[in-house]
Amino acid sequence: xxxxxxxxxxxxxxxxxxxxxxxxxxxxxxxxxxxxxxxxxxxxxxxxxxxxxxxxxxxxxxxxxxxxxxxxxxxxxxxxxxxxxxxxxxxxxxxxxxxxxxxxxxxxxxxxxxxxxxxxxxxxxxxxxxxxxxxxxxxxxxxxxxxxxxxxxxxxxxxxxxxxxxxxxxxxxxxxxxxxxxxxxxxxxxxxxxxxxxxxxxxxxxxxxxxxxxxxxxxxxxxxxxxxxxxxxxxxxxxxx
Ligand code: C5P
Numbered sequence: 001x002x003x004x005x006x007x008x009x010x011x012x013x014x015x016x017x018x019x020x021x022x023x024x025x026x027x028x029x030x031x032x033x034x035x036x037x038x039x040x041x042x043x044x045x046x047x048x049x050x051x052x053x054x055x056x057x058x059x060x061x062x063x064x065x066x067x068x069x070x071x072x073x074x075x076x077x078x079x080x081x082x083x084x085x086x087x088x089x090x091x092x093x094x095x096x097x098x099x100x101x102x103x104x105x106x107x108x109x110x111x112x113x114x115x116x117x118x119x120x121x122x123x124x125x126x127x128x129x130x131x132x133x134x135x136x137x138x139x140x141x142x143x144x145x146x147x148x149x150x151x152x153x154x155x156x157x158x159x160x161x162x163x164x165x166x167x168x169x170x171x172x173x174x175x176x177x178x179x180x181x182x183x184x185x186x187x188x189x190x191x192x193x194x195x196x197x198x199x200x201x202x203x204x205x206x207x208x209x210x211x212x213x214x215x216x217x218x219x220x221x222x223x224x225x226x227x228x229x230x231x232x233x234x235x236x237x238x239x240x241x
Contacts, residue, residue, distance in 0.1 A: 002175040003158070003209040008235035010036035011204075012227065013064055013180070015214035017041060021048040027223065028056065034227040037089060039212060041066040050086065057087040064212075068120050069093040073102035080106045084115050090180075092160060095119030095147035100154035108155070118180055119151035119159045124195070141165065145172055152177050160212075163203040164196045170207035182212035186230060189216045200230050204237035 005011050014035045016024045024044055038061055040049045045067060053063045065088045069079055076093065080103045083091050093099055103117050121144045122131065128139050136143055144161060148169050151159050158178025161169055166179050185197040192215055203211055213230060220226035 003178045005036075005209075005238070007036075008238050009034065009231045010062075011210050011234050011238070012231055013037040013039050013210055013212045014217055014227065015039045015041065015066075015182070015212055016044055016049075017214050017218065019043065019047065021052045024049070024052060027218065028061070030223045031217070031227050032061075034224055034231060035217075037062040037064050037210070039064040039066050053086055053088055062090075063088040064090040064092075066092050069103070070096060070099055073098050077102045077106045080117075081110075084110050084112070087112075088115055090116050090118055092118045092120050095121050095151050095156075095159060097150045097154060100151060100156050104155040116157035116178070118178070119147065119154075119156045121147040121151070121159050121161050121165075124162045124183060141168075145169065148173050148177065158209070162196055163198040163206050163208055166203065166206040166208050178209045179207055180210045180212060181206075181208040182214075184211045184213050184216075184230075186216055186226075186233065190219075200233040201237040204234055 012035050014031060016027060016038055018024050028038060038056055040053050040063060053065060056063050065083060069076055070093060076099045093103055100119055107117055122140055126140060131140050131143060144165055148159050152173045158180055160180045162183055163181040166181055181203050183194045183197050184200055184203050185191055187199050191197045200211055217223050217226045
């Protein structure tokens with residue numbers, strides 16, 4: 001079934017890329033009600049972020065645990081088992097077929113289906129030369145497409161991809177795979193190190209279901225207003241779909 005958002009706000013994932021749980025909690029307080037999902041990645045995970053994830057879940061917030069797992073099947077399965085117990089809504093793993101199948105098997109056996117599994121196709125920091133240097137034949141876009149198809153075949157809920165790839169992937173994998181896209185910048189915002197950016201409306205029109213945004217909100221003087229403006233843009237583009 002295609003991803004259904006109860007409201008445009010549910011499509012906005014705020015990346016809590018900050019150094020401390022205290023800072024993250026302040027940002028959650030500032031943006032509560034304007035953001036659908038809070039993303040906790042490496043930086044916070046290794047600095048008290050898992051306890052924060054549990055507190056946010058208990059407070060009724062949706063949490064995206066961006067841990068990009070990859071290991072032998074058994075270790076991935078056991079890791080997913082522990083993550084399911086946290087009650088987060090989303091978790092990422094690298095889109096390797098065996099790892100994805102191991103994760104899906106655990107998820108399918110679980111008593112609750114709250115946690116959805118996202119495959120990271122190819123990191124957006126990788127270009128053709130990086131992929132070749134890592135020992136893969138073929139171009140980035142071919143690898144992205146192959147991994148997206150593998151994710152769908154494995155029974156994953158969705159994938160993380162560049163908004164620049166979203167339209168082509170949507171056409172290839174059909175309507176059901178959830179497409180989550182970082183690299184989103186409101187018009188006029190600083191791109192930072194993101195190379196291929198799209199505005200929230202462009203990303204939505206390209207077929208993204210959920211948008212990951214970090215610095216354009218984190219660095220704003222009015223974070224609440226910045227989040228609200230992005231949600232309004234999402235709402236405008238969502239009605240066109
Ligand atoms: O600050 P910014 O909006 O660029 O943050 C984007 C977030 O999405 C960061 O947490 C980054 O790690 C994550 N991400 C990304 N590109 C990927 C996968 C994840 O930018 N391919």
